[in-house]
Amino acid sequence: xxxxxxxxxxxxxxxxxxxxxxxxxxxxxxxxxxxxxxxxxxxxxxxxxxxxxxxxxxxxxxxxxxxxxxxxxxxxxxxxxxxxxxxxxxxxxxxxxxxxxxxxxxxxxxxxxxxxxxxxxxxxxxxxxxxxxxxxxxxxxxxxxxxxxxxxxxxxxxxxxxxxxxxxxxxxxxxxxxxxxxxxxxxxxxxxxxxxxxxxxxxxxxxxxxxxxxxxxxxxxxxxxxxxxxxxxxxxxxxxxxxxxxxxxxxxxxxxxxxxxxxxxxxxxxxxxxxxxxxxxxxxxxxxxxxxxxxxxxxxxxxxxxxxxxxxxxxxxxxxxxxxxxxxxxxxxxxxxxxxxxxxxxxxxxxxxxxxxxxxxxxxxxxxxxxxxxxxxxxxxxxxxxxxxxxxxxxxxxxxxxxxxxxxxxxxxxxxxxxxxxxxxx
Amino acid sequence: xxxxxxxxxxxxxxxxxxxxxxxxxxxxxxxxxxxxxxxxxxxxxxxxxxxxxxxxxxxxxxxxxxxxxxxxxxxxxxxxxxxxxxxxxxxxxxxxxxxxxxxxxxxxxxxxxxxxxxxxxxxxxxxxxxxxxxxxxxxxxxxxxxxxxxxxxxxxxxxxxxxxxxxxxxxxxxxxxxxxxxxxxxxxxxxxxxxxxxxxxxxxxxxxxxxxxxxxxxxxxxxxxxxxxxxxxxxxxxxxxxxxxxxxxxxxxxxxxxxxxxxxxxxxxxxxxxxxxxxxxxxxxxxxxxxxxxxxxxxxxxxxxxxxxxxxxxxxxxxxxxxxxxxxxxxxxxxxxxxxxxxxxxxxxxxxxxxxxxxxxxxxxxxxxxxxxxxxxxxxxxxxxxxxxxxxxxxxxxxxxxxxxxxxxxxxxxxx
Ligand SMILES: [Cu+2]
Numbered sequence: 001x002x003x004x005x006x007x008x009x010x011x012x013x014x015x016x017x018x019x020x021x022x023x024x025x026x027x028x029x030x031x032x033x034x035x036x037x038x039x040x041x042x043x044x045x046x047x048x049x050x051x052x053x054x055x056x057x058x059x060x061x062x063x064x065x066x067x068x069x070x071x072x073x074x075x076x077x078x079x080x081x082x083x084x085x086x087x088x089x090x091x092x093x094x095x096x097x098x099x100x101x102x103x104x105x106x107x108x109x110x111x112x113x114x115x116x117x118x119x120x121x122x123x124x125x126x127x128x129x130x131x132x133x134x135x136x137x138x139x140x141x142x143x144x145x146x147x148x149x150x151x152x153x154x155x156x157x158x159x160x161x162x163x164x165x166x167x168x169x170x171x172x173x174x175x176x177x178x179x180x181x182x183x184x185x186x187x188x189x190x191x192x193x194x195x196x197x198x199x200x201x202x203x204x205x206x207x208x209x210x211x212x213x214x215x216x217x218x219x220x221x222x223x224x225x226x227x228x229x230x231x232x233x234x235x236x237x238x239x240x241x242x243x244x245x246x247x248x249x250x251x252x253x254x255x256x257x258x259x260x261x262x263x264x265x266x267x268x269x270x271x272x273x274x275x276x277x278x279x280x281x282x283x284x285x286x287x288x289x290x291x292x293x294x295x296x297x298x299x300x301x302x303x304x305x306x307x308x309x310x311x312x313x314x315x316x317x318x319x320x321x322x323x324x325x326x327x328x329x330x331x332x333x334x335x336x337x338x339x340x341x342x343x344x345x346x347x348x349x350x351x352x353x354x355x356x357x358x359x360x361x362x363x364x365x366x367x368x369x370x371x372x373x374x375x376x377x378x379x380x381x382x383x384x385x386x387x388x389x390x391x392x393x394x395x396x397x398x399x400x401x402x403x404x405x406x407x408x409x410x411x412x413x414x415x416x417x418x419x420x421x422x423x424x425x426x
Numbered sequence: 427x428x429x430x431x432x433x434x435x436x437x438x439x440x441x442x443x444x445x446x447x448x449x450x451x452x453x454x455x456x457x458x459x460x461x462x463x464x465x466x467x468x469x470x471x472x473x474x475x476x477x478x479x480x481x482x483x484x485x486x487x488x489x490x491x492x493x494x495x496x497x498x499x500x501x502x503x504x505x506x507x508x509x510x511x512x513x514x515x516x517x518x519x520x521x522x523x524x525x526x527x528x529x530x531x532x533x534x535x536x537x538x539x540x541x542x543x544x545x546x547x548x549x550x551x552x553x554x555x556x557x558x559x560x561x562x563x564x565x566x567x568x569x570x571x572x573x574x575x576x577x578x579x580x581x582x583x584x585x586x587x588x589x590x591x592x593x594x595x596x597x598x599x600x601x602x603x604x605x606x607x608x609x610x611x612x613x614x615x616x617x618x619x620x621x622x623x624x625x626x627x628x629x630x631x632x633x634x635x636x637x638x639x640x641x642x643x644x645x646x647x648x649x650x651x652x653x654x655x656x657x658x659x660x661x662x663x664x665x666x667x668x669x670x671x672x673x674x675x676x677x678x679x680x681x682x683x684x685x686x687x688x689x690x691x692x693x694x695x696x697x698x699x700x701x702x703x704x705x706x707x708x709x710x711x712x713x714x715x716x717x718x719x720x721x722x723x724x725x726x727x728x729x730x731x732x733x734x735x736x737x738x739x740x741x742x743x744x745x746x747x748x749x750x751x752x753x754x755x756x757x758x759x760x761x762x763x764x765x766x767x768x769x770x771x772x773x774x775x776x777x778x779x780x781x782x783x784x785x786x787x788x789x790x791x792x793x794x795x796x797x798x799x800x801x802x803x804x805x806x807x808x809x810x811x812x813x814x815x816x817x818x819x820x821x822x823x824x825x826x827x828x829x830x831x832x833x834x835x836x837x838x839x840x841x842x
Contacts, residue, residue, distance in 0.1 A: 148727070150741050163739040164840060176739040176842040194727070198744055218745055220712070296806070298842075309809040312743065319804065323842075385779030 053234040056207045058235060061226040063139055063210040066235050070135045074128050081124070139211070142222055145192040149183060149225075152195070152214040153202030153237065154318035155403045156244035156388070157181060157335040160262075169261045177267045178296070180322040181331040184263050185253035187230045193223040198318035199403075203239035213236040227254035229354040232361070234336075243387040244404070249336040259358030265425070267326055268364075271299025274424055283421025286414045294321040294405075297425065317389075317401040328365040329424035334405075337386060339375040345369035364426045372419055379415045381407050428477065435473040442466040503545055510539035544713065572766040583636065586643025593646035658697035660759075660787050668782045669770055689761040689787035690817065692831025699759075699790040712747035712798070713738065715837065717829055719754050723837040738827075739840040745802045752791040758832065761787035762839065763817040764803050764825045765810040783816075803841045 016332070059068040147168035150161040160183040166172040166312075166321060168186060185191045195204055195215040205212035213223040229232060237248035255263060274280035287295075288302045296310040313319040327333065331341045331349060339346055349360045363369075374385070383390040388404020396399060410418070428436070446462040453459075514535030521528030549563035591599045617623060667674045667687050678685040684693040693701070714726045715738075725738045740746050750760035767784040770777050788797045807824055814821035817828045819836050829835035 152741055152744055159741070161741050163841065164737045176840055178742075178842050196744065218747075220747070298808075303689075306806065306809065309806060311804065313804040319802075 005265065012291070054236070056206045058208055060208040060231065061210065061228055063224045063226055064208055066135050066138055067211055070131055077124070117285065139224060140222070141224070142192055144190050145258070146189045147186065147191045149185070149191055149193055150195075151183065151193045151204060151215065151223075152320070153204065153241070154198040154199055154320055155242050156237070156386070157322060158183070158204070158237075158248075158250045159320060159322070160184075161247075169257070169264050173264060175268050177264065178340040179326065179330065180266070181255050181332055181334075181336040182232075182251045183225075184253045184255060185225060185227065185261065186257050186260035187224065187227050189257075191225040193225055194220050195223055196220050198320055200241050201239050202237045202241050202248070204235070204237035204250070205238040206233050206250070208233045209235075209252060214239055215348045225252065227252065230254050230256055230259070230351055230357040231352075231354050232357070242403070243389065244335065245299075247335050247386045247421075249332075251332065251336050253361050255358040255361060259362055262276040262362060263329070266329065271325070272424070274421060279417055279420040280419075280424050283417035283419070286410075286417050287421055290408055290410065290414070291324075291418075296321075296323045296325065298325040299324070315402060317398045317403045321405070322423065324425055326426055327422055328370075328424075329360075329362075331365060333375065334378060334382075334386065339371050340365045340375065341369050342371045345371075365423070367423065370423055376415055376419060378405075379408070379410055379418055383407055432473065432476045435469060435476055437698035439469040439473050440465065442469050446536050505543065507539045507546060510535055511543060514539055582640060582643075586640045586647075589643040589647035590639075593649060595652055658695075660688050660695075660698050660789055663695055663698050664785060664787070668780070669771055671771075687783070687785065689759070689763075689783075689785040690830050692758070694757070694790050712749050713740075714749050714751060715760060715827060716751045717754050717760070717832070717835055719759055721834045723752065723760075723827055723829065723835045725837060737838045737840050739842065740803065742806055742841050743802060743804050745785040745800055748799045748801075749796055750788050750791060750799055751796040752793055754832070755793045756831075757790040757792055758829050759788045759790050760797075760799060760827060760829060761785055761817070762799070762801065762825070762827050763815055764839070764841070765805060765807075765813065765815070785817075803839075803840070807839075807841050 056064075057068065057072075059065040061253055145167070148163060148165055150163060152159045152161070157180055159178065159180050161179075162168065162173050162177040164173055164176055164294050168189070168191075193204065193213075195213060196219060197215040197217045199217065201217070202215045203212045204215055206225070209225050209227055210223060213221050215221060225398050231254055233252045233254070235250050235252070237245055237250075239245075241248065284300070285303065287297070288300070288308060290299060292302075292308040292310055294312045296312075297308065300308045302308060310321065312321040315321070322333075328340065331346065332339055341349065345366075349357070352360045378385055382388065382405040384407075386404075388402075389395070389398070390402050390404045390406040392400075392406065427527065442462065443466050446459065446466050449462055450459040513534050517532030517535060518529055519532075521530070521532050543568050546563055549559045549566070552559045552562045554588045591603065593797070594602055609817040617628065663683070664687060675685070677683055683695050684691050688695050688698060716724050716726065718724060748760075752758050762785060764784045766781045769780055769782050771780055772778075786799065786801045788799050791797050803825070810825075814823060815826055817836075818824060818838075819833075822838075825839040825841060827839060
């Protein structure tokens, strides 16, 4: 490349200058092209996913709709502004590229333009701010609540507890219900989450139903939830919370009013002990011996008729372990990370049309549909399934308390018994 | 060629060596041998030093150019670092037999002095120009010396401040430092008005101020902090009554406090009820429990409409914030009774296990007042099935909020 021979380049060492630019442009042309192509392809492919349950652009409830109605126009306007800016830059770069022409006269300041370019963005931002503030206010309404659910995050699963209340269902909820992993709500009902955490900050986020909200120890934060139609809506913890943050998921299952009433009745049913002499009965004994110190099963008694009161606060750092009374009414476990249903049964629930969803969900985990592999593996060695602080040798920082479920050294026979017992918990 | 001094030392070393050998073989006293051997080593060392250093001195009849001899080199500037290094060594040694922090201080001195010494020694060999060498030294050391030195100085000043503030009484601290702040403002104004004030005088004044402050900090720090009273809480009194029942009863008999558990008492416990810590943490979205003037307890979830029920259910093992508002026209406290707990009472060597009520309560709240109660319940309600609660209405089972002195004010709490 020869140095153009004019004023400007004369002042510097033209040889090195141009050869360096030449090299740079050679590298970056090749790389930039590849990178742009890849990025474009990535963006395209991501946009194509039709089965993306955590897509923020597919609102399924009034709250998410509010956000969508705000975000979309803003996104379009911002996109348009972005395109205009890029286009102008591209035009300037091309139009005034270095063709060897002399440097034009340099001027300083152009008040009219500067003031104009300050006022225009300010106006755009005000235009965005007014509806934003309105939506923020709407999303914080609590006085149209029809149902309250206490949501508590802990490493690395969510607990849902339905306090005694007049709302949620005809006749109200007469005794508290405690469940985990899947939050069941009546569809088309304004549910208010009162959320907190037992250990570190987590964030509750069901993209199809609302934005995310941090759940902070010692504080209670409200979050509205409403699903237009029955169905299941996936989400995940959105605030880094330690080892298994990536495996801390949750789902909201919205049922018809009747379906929800049936669910509530079932949750509050009295405990049915396994048939005497069955494998499950042996499982009950194994559960009392190995699990009941952490996991509550309401109504469970030991062989002498002593009610089993779980004391997870003496075992687990957060002070809680999932209540397993009705484990098989939910279809995922351990932070909604693993399935309790075989693939085809899971699809039947997840992809059910909304008018059939409630019935399919309420079937829970049937004998035929039970995907026992993951649960068996979990009982064999839970910490091997997902990272947790469960090595007894390394619990000094928590005074011997686990974070997660520890390895319990169960025999295969015990696991068979426990699986038989757990399969009846519904 | 050996100088006379060196010759003398060589002789002394040889004699000493011989003496050591003879004494060591002839007598079998260990101590003497050690002494003589040490003397020998010392003398040999001195001999070597003398031979190498003194003997390189120039003799008048030497022909070597005067500039190239060691004696003609400019002596390195005085340095404080070897001194600090030696001090550090001693401090470490002292620390090893006294306190660990002293070792740390000694080590810091060693590292700092060692580093500075090394840099200085290195810079003095950079060139033959002293000025240039000093500049080299600064360029290497200053980027570390200034920030670290500044931080240490500021740290010392702040620490001195805090010692003085903690030594003065609460009111005097405010007065003293208010006055000091005023002085600083006045001085700053004076300096701003007269920028040409003698720099030396200003610097001197400031130095005196800093020294005075550090000295005051040292004195007050040694004298200790003022008494910061720890206010009694209702929990302390509750625990006291359960763990030391006899002393507690004695205190009650002598009129120091009312009888019975504070959480079950409508009376005032002056220490806990009047001098209680005044801080109330405001947490979001708490439950509100209200004592109405009709003598009933109601609860409410602020901001949420239509959720109040006869039973208040709370999550287990989760801190719960309840704000108690007293809308009645008498001083009242809110108490919560969540079943029994087992406590261990020590009688000298023996430990007695006793069942006690598990209770928590606010202080007495004046009419119209409010207070926050934060608690956590780890056992579910059903764990106490079949056990009547003396604070429930008609000894009903379960967990209950109650207001001592107002029988109708009860509210059931359910913990699943
Ligand atoms: Cu999390």
